[in-house]
Amino acid sequence: MVAATDPANPYGGLLPWPDLEDARLARDAGAYVMLHNGDLVGYLDKGRRRLTLLDPAAETFHQISSALA
Secondary structure, three states, X not given: OEEOOOOOOOEOOOEOOOOOOOOOOOOOOOOEXXXXXXXXXXXXXXXXXXXXXXXXXXXXXXXHHHHHO
C-alpha cells in the first residue's frame, strides 16, 4: 500500500487509471493504492469509506486483506 500521491504510484501520473463505471479513482491526498507485483489491485478513498478491489482473485485476496490489516 502506498499513498495515491506517492511518486512510487505510477497510476494517475504515468499510467492511466482503469475505466470503472461505479468508482472514481484519483491521486487525492489521503487516498491509498494497493499494488501487487506492480499491478493496481485496490484503491482506498481519502475518507477511508470506500474500498475498490480491482483483482478479487483468490490467490491475491489473502495478500490484500493482510495489507489492510
